[in-house]
Amino acid sequence: MTTYAKIIVNGSPITKSNFKLHNINGRAILPSNSGKYHDRYALYEQEIALIARNQNPDIVLEESLIAILKVYYKSEKRHPDTINITKSIFDGIEKSGLIINDAQITRIIVEEYYDKQNPRFELELFGESEYEINYSINKKSIIDNPKLYFPIKKNILKRDSDKNIDKNINSNKNTVTNKNICAICNNEIKTKDYMTADGGKTLICKKCFNKLF
Template identity: 65%
Template sequence: MKNYAKVIVMGSPISKSNFKLFNLNGRAILPYNSGKYHDRYALYEEEIAYQTRLQNPNTVLSESLIAILKVYYKSQKRHPDTNNITKSIFDGIEKSGLIVNDAQIRRIIIEEYYDKENPRFELELFGESTYYINYEILNKEIEDKPIEYSPPSNKKGMTAKVKTSVNKSECSCNICGKEVNNDQLLSANGGKMKICRECLKKLF
């Protein structure tokens, strides 16, 4: 097809936001070869870039694009927010050279599915000079059972529990386990992870 590409990458999709650390100046960074868990995102991005080029040799899409993204998670209960997945995926696609810049994506449809045996994402890209998008929202003849979502807990008891947990770990590094002063600790993953300045220097 003209101005078309398709990419399938096996494995559970992951979000960049879960793997950010912050350097000594407070700038967000993504570890690559630290040998630690945080390398996982950078390796996933490399896998996306490799598979994209392998599946679309000698193809470069330089015009504005329509994207149809189907994300298949292993579990319905535990997975990243789908709206955060797109940035992770398109960073890898851009890195592959298939597209020039992820700003080319002017229209996008994201569909969430579940496949316990084969988690993956499937992405189709269509050049807007050749294709247009047309969709409908229709009433189902027979309604499905709703997939319900619970709001985050904001009860005082839960808040106190979380604060207590943070206070207990705020003086120790999650990587080396060393007890250090608070001003020697940096946070990552929205404050869920604590890392000392010594370990951060070793990572980079």
């Protein structure tokens, strides 16, 4: 039985942790052919699945696993949260059939690197029946300059690019009315029969949603 596999996927890693699309029954769904920006999450998983299978033909890891994930970002300043990057990656690995379920990952080490010319991730999977992991944390003899992080200043003003709420000002009555707009067809949604995504910022009417599948 095979107890080892390695996957390398080139390109800037992305995470879907901040994007949630649910139907009226509360089921999470990732569209892949809506023609919108959020299609990239599902397409990225499909890319991972295809590459993982091509790089490891006829391999199925059935036991509990140790995972070593090295993520190489293009930029040190602008990239997804590394703590969230594992979800997209392991969902893609599971879809490839290389593993049975991502619940098999019982131990994981994630390391962040930067490679402007060749962003990618490298994942190694080790079966626990044959491999074990050891690690240590040692104090440096020479202390480096710390890489500091600062709070992000959030813009509390509503962005003009928000397509979900169309504010129409009635100059005669001096009132503001809100309309729900479908993110795909840009038509007004007049009923409550629609799906929400991205924390309620994105709305999709039922007609457009059905076309996705």
